[in-house]
Amino acid sequence: LENDSAPLEHVQLDVKDCVHQEMGPSSGSIFLDSVPTLAFPSISTADFMFDLDKASDIIVEKVEEFVNKLGGGRLVLVDLSHKSKILSLVRAKAAQKNIDSMKFSTFVGDITRLYSGGGLRCNVIANAANWRLKPGGGGVNAAIFSAAGPDLESATKERAGSLAPGKALVVPLPSTSPLSIKEGIAHVIHVLGPNMNPQRPNCLNNDYVKGCKALREAYSSLFEGFASILS
Ligand code: AR6
Numbered sequence: 001l002e003n004d005s006a007p008l009e010h011v012q013l014d015v016k017d018c019v020h021q022e023m024g025p026s027s028g029s030i031f032l033d034s035v036p037t038l039a040f041p042s043i044s045t046a047d048f049m050f051d052l053d054k055a056s057d058i059i060v061e062k063v064e065e066f067v068n069k070l071g072g073g074r075l076v077l078v079d080l081s082h083k084s085k086i087l088s089l090v091r092a093k094a095a096q097k098n099i100d101s102m103k104f105s106t107f108v109g110d111i112t113r114l115y116s117g118g119g120l121r122c123n124v125i126a127n128a129a130n131w132r133l134k135p136g137g138g139g140v141n142a143a144i145f146s147a148a149g150p151d152l153e154s155a156t157k158e159r160a161g162s163l164a165p166g167k168a169l170v171v172p173l174p175s176t177s178p179l180s181i182k183e184g185i186a187h188v189i190h191v192l193g194p195n196m197n198p199q200r201p202n203c204l205n206n207d208y209v210k211g212c213k214a215l216r217e218a219y220s221s222l223f224e225g226f227a228s229i230l231s
Helices: 052-069 085-096 114-118 139-148 150-159 178-183 208-230
Strands: 037-041 074-079 104-108 124-128 168-172 187-191
Touching (some): 037 187, 037 208, 074 085, 085 104, 104 114, 124 139, 124 208, 139 150, 139 178, 150 187, 168 208, 187 208
Parallel strands (some): 037 124, 124 187
16 A cells, blocks of 8 residues: 555555555555545645644544544545655654554555555545635645535535534535546545644644644544544
8 A cells, every 4th residue: 555665664565465566547456445445634734834743643643543443444644745744754653653554554646646646545535624615725625626626615515614623524525526436535524623824714823732632633523524434
């Protein structure tokens, strides 16, 4: 599952158990086709300027808490670049805690092209949303709304008009959406993380007591949302 060029100790697959080792859109990948998988970006750590070291602690803590409550479900943290600091931090900390790499791993790629661009099958993706649940604004939010087309905006609107920090909203993606057709995504889970960027609404002004609490809540809401889809 791991496609990063960094050391593979955390994500080493047991090759003898793998039918395919290569990943690509046409090869069908290893165990991926039937395993419910949530791909999620690191919430709050880019536009919202949350401290990466603190965020990586929280991601690993929450993954560890939920990974065994998800039955067969898997979690994959995604970022765009092989140089992603948050991916390196999380990989190192997950390895230290011996988190099962079949249940949690990291992946470098565009979250809107995981299957077509990277051969990774995910049926659920998370979005680092804004409080209005609106398209645009840059980052992963703009990418997901743009790739999903107007279907995502209308399906989101039907369920909620806004989101509070720390909360998540599960939205079933209409099968007419290009993200469903091309990538096999059935649900998008919007998550609003805490904001440390003074240029954005509800800035916490570096209050990391509040911020860490809200980020923990955000990941709990996200993983509970994924669990609710599985059950
Ligand atoms: N695929 C995978 N990961 C991505 C992609 C992508 N296409 N695009 C960005 N990332 P951010 P935030 C990574 O800024 O900090 C928006 O304007 C990125 O490298 O999208 O929670 C919303 O409207 C980083 O690791 O989210 C909100 O107002 C992670 O996704 C605000 O930004 C999150 O970066 C939310 O800010």
